[in-house]
Amino acid sequence: MGSLKKNNRLGWVVLLLIVMNIVSLSVLWVGHTKGPGKGRGDGPGGKFLEERLQLTTAQTRQLRDIREEHFQTMKNLTDDLRKKRERLHGLPRTGDNDSQLDELASEVGNAQAKIETAIYDHFSQIRAICTEEQRELLDKIMMDVLQRGNGRMGPGNGPPPRRPSGPEGERPGPGH
Numbered sequence: 526m527g528s529l530k531k532n533n534r535l536g537w538v539v540l541l542l543i544v545m546n547i548v549s550l551s552v553l554w555v556g557h558t559k560g561p562g563k564g565r566g567d568g569p570g571g572k573f574l575e576e577r578l579q580l581t582t583a584q585t586r587q588l589r590d591i592r593e594e595h596f597q598t599m600k601n602l603t604d605d606l607r608k609k610r611e612r613l614h615g616l617p618r619t620g621d622n623d624s625q626l627d628e629l630a631s632e633v634g635n636a637q638a639k640i641e642t643a644i645y646d647h648f649s650q651i652r653a654i655c656t657e658e659q660r661e662l663l664d665k666i667m668m669d670v671l672q673r674g675n676g677r678m679g680p681g682n683g684p685p686p687r688r689p690s691g692p693e694g695e696r697p698g699p700g701h
Contacts, residue, residue, distance in 0.1 A: 538630050542637055547674050574651070577666060578659045587654045595647040602643055606636040 571592055575585050613629040648667065652660050 591650045
């Protein structure tokens with residue numbers, strides 16, 4: 526019975542982490558890609574917001590500073606999350622799964638929560654430099670990004686199907 530509760534709790538933690546990752550990636554997609562010779566604040570995400578929100582020159586400078594700080598924070602947080610995940614997924618090799626599983630899963634969840642908080646803070650800072658009209662438009666843009674991000678879990682969006690192997694595209698039989 527205790528094992529079922531532990532597995533159920535772990536299932537909810539994993540599901541929560543998946544949803545949080547999708548939201549994080551969706552939000553970060555707005556400001557992805559570092560082009561050659563450009564700082565992160567000059568990437569397509571920054572230009573997108575500058576154009577859609579019709580930011581003033583002063584607001585654009587503030588946005589670039591906010592984005593630079595955010596990307597450095599996110600780099601540190603995602604590096605920490607990656608290390609914690611590596612430790613969690615390395616548990617099967619150590620053979621000491623049960624004693625550390627809950628602790629490491631909690632650490633991964635806390636690291637992901639820090640990322641979510643950093644994203645929230647980032648967009649709060651952007652909202653703070655906007656006029657009321659710009660805030661309304663920013664809120665609409667964010668809701669659109671979040672809704673598109675949630676749709677990525679649907680059918681057809683998973684990994685590609687496995688390619689058949691063997692001669693003429695057929696899988697080899699059990700004796701091969």
